[in-house]
Amino acid sequence: MEVHRPPTEFERKVFDALHLIPRGKVTTYGLLGQYIGCRSPRAIGQALRRNPFAPDTPCHRVVSSDLAIGGFAGTKAGEPIERKRRLLEAEGVTFSPEGKIPTECCYRFDE
DNA sequence: CACCTGACATAAT
């Protein structure tokens, strides 16, 4: 069990980036990482996993580089993933029968 | 399709 601890700068960057994602869109670990200057999508995932502000912080808007739904709450599949998918659909994100998200719904931090 | 490697932060020892 992890103890509660104040968010680090790295986590702050990640959370802040999440807030930039428009509603109804998603981003990938890689894009988010590049935006905050981190080339390690794994580190991003860890920060999201420890998201202390969930679901105020839209961590569910981050998917894998393949535009697959990716993981959620430390799991790759299961109930949490179902919730994530539902959250995205509720925001207007569409899913292919394979569970993939169309590129149009992918936010690439284009200003 | 199954590995292996790369890059990075945090927790635990």
Add this chain to the structure above:
DNA sequence: AATTATGCCAGGT
């Protein structure tokens, strides 16, 4: 303080 292990990956072999 340093090392080890691991983690909502990505990409290459």
